[in-house]
Amino acid sequence: MTAQAQVIPKFGEQTKAFSIDELKRLIVAAKSMSDLDQAKRYLCSYFIPCADFHGVFWWDPDSKSLKHVIDKNIGKLIRPITKAFYTQSEQGPSQKTEFNIYKWFMVENTDDIWCSGDWNLTEYIIKWLAGVSAGRKMYSILYLKSGQGWGKGIITDFIQRSVPRHSTRL
Structure with a gap:
């Protein structure tokens, strides 16, 4: 099954433990920024930001429970895996766009979990x-x-x- 065809469950529906290696595989396999949606969905099926307790909730399928991870410890679970993409510009050199999964999740991610x-x-x-x-x-x-x-x-x-x-x- 290709990465594009893989169906990723929603938050709290995963049955296998989170794997940083699987997340890295999905990022490395991406050929474009839009291909990163698989990695983003994978990460969001295990982790969800939590404003009240400043950190994230982590879905643990083994215990079928949520665990709270404080801000300073999030980087130990969600590593700053990066991937660079280059697009050819009509005028001049190619443009480099860098994606960092940790930065995306903690800063840029605005997905609404409501509904x-x-x-x-x-x-x-x-x-x-x-x-x-x-x-x-x-x-x-x-x-x-x-x-x-x-x-x-x-x-x-x-x-x-x-x-x-x-x-x-x-």
């Missing part, structure tokens, strides 16, 4: 939050399920700050 990348679901939630913010009566609820410290409270904080309080008369 698992499903735009229809994302759009529904945006409209739902807009309705709540406008003070409309909602006939549905958002059910958020995740571990402690994953930021679910951000939503209720937003609702408490943003939704006008209306006095009701009997």
Whole structure:
């Protein structure tokens, strides 16, 4: 099976332990920046940034649990593996673009874990939050399920700050 055909599970669905060698293989095999999507998805199937505890959560398939890794120890797990790509410029020398998986994950990665990348679901939630913010009566609820410290409270904080309080008369 080629690297392009490989299906990579979402965060928390991996059944094999994380392998830095597999991550390096995916990066080395990439022929272009877009080929790096396999390596990015592989990494994101094991690690997810965590703002509240400053670090990452690491999915450990052996214990079927999440482990918290603090900022200063992340580099021991996610090594700064780099790959350079060269593109020929019409005018002058070729341009070098360098990719660093650690830098991408810790700084440049802006993937939204909400809705698992499903735009229809994302759009529904945006409209739902807009309705709540406008003070409309909602006939549905958002059910958020995740571990402690994953930021679910951000939503209720937003609702408490943003939704006008209306006095009701009997």
